[in-house]
Amino acid sequence: MRTSRRSEVDPFIVMDVMEAARAAEAAGRHIIHMEVGQPGTGAPQAATRALASAMAEGPLGYTVALGLPALRARIARLYGEWYNLDLDPERVIVTSGASGGFILAFNALFDSGDRVGIGAPGYPSYRQILTGLGLTPVDLPTSAENRYQPVPSDFAGLDLQGLLVASPANPTGTMLDHAAMSDLIGAAQEAGASFISDEIYHGIEYEAKAISALNVSDDVYVINSFSKYFSMTGWRIGWMVVPEDHVRVVERLAQNMFICPPHASQVAALAAMDATEELQANLDVYRANRALMLEGLPAAGFDKIAPPDGAFYVYADVSDLTKDSRAFAAEILDKAGVAVTPGLDFDPVRGHRTLRFSYARTTDDIAEGLRRLKEFMSSR
Helix, strand or coil: CCCCHHHCCCCCHHHHHHHHHHHHHHCCCCCEECCCCCCCCCCCHHHHHHHHHHHHHCCCCCCCCCCCHHHHHHHHHHHHHHHCCCCCHHHEEEECHHHHHHHHHHHHHCCCCCEEEEEECCCHHHHHHHHHCCCEEEEEECCHHHCCCCCHHHCCCCCCCEEEEECCCCCCCCCCCHHHHHHHHHHHHHCCCEEEEECCCCCCECCCCCCCHHHCCCCCEEEEECCCCCCCHHHCCEEEECCHHHHHHHHHHHHHHCCCCCHHHHHHHHHHCCCHHHHHHHHHHHHHHHHHHHHHHHHHCCCCEECCCECCEEEEECCCCCCCHHHHHHHHHHHHCEECEEHHHCCCCCHHHEEEEECCCCHHHHHHHHHHHHHHHHCC
16 A cells, blocks of 8 residues: 655654663663653652542543633643733643644644744654645754754745744753844744744753743744643643634644543643642752763763753764764663664754753663763773
């Protein structure tokens, strides 16, 4: 049976690394996981208790396509707590993870063949989802001087219909300040390009609070998720905020594509939003891990790094160590028992000389991983 041209997307390399690590563990090895951007903790206890209670009360059927009204209202309140914004809950749309949000946003905003700019390095699934929908991803090679974030000159004259940015970013953890966000939104709007802000790592910041695109303009799409700060990756629940006149557009798409987000996950997500003490304890772990990484990676020989403002990643230039990051990552897994992600996942052109290290696991794991990396590099 034939397959479509739009299905010819590249693999998500980190998932291949995860499989190689799983196979090594199945063979009896102890692997330190620095490859995957997944919190080492589970959903907050309040979330699982709320779901157990809801399940005891009766079946969890369909909700309305835009999500439970109580959850939409609570998400809107979060924007007052975090960003001092008075957000209308009607503009909040609950989604099946941030991935569901991207699918809805790309379908709502773009037609086949439209060109959408994405910073490189950047989250690989942006590129693959755009390609799968018949759109054209346009990589914007960013520089270390701009902390691997796009600037208006990176897309001047490129005839884009959209611009997608992430702050804090994956794989670098770098953030845009208010001025930089304003410059990007202004330049995109002047060029007639729709602006999408991926804010999935908001809440995981270390020295300054992340700026939401909504602090600059209401004429943007914002996408977020319960996967990272709220530690609910497998629950596949997220949200988006859209301009008022786009709500019905996205609702029609959501009704047909997803019917509704998972009811059980919505119940859990609502309770998770008030689990402040537990969530902040998780953040304290990431903060401690970040300090270990910023000291331990240079000590091991990975000294060309972008110090992360947020998220739980360190992106390292390893061009003085290898010209093939995928082979280098495989060697590290084989000889050191540490799983890391080749930069090719994030930058198809320059990623052969970079690696991403995740520090989302326990502090003990991070310390052991750094010890192994240092031993590996000293014997290489």
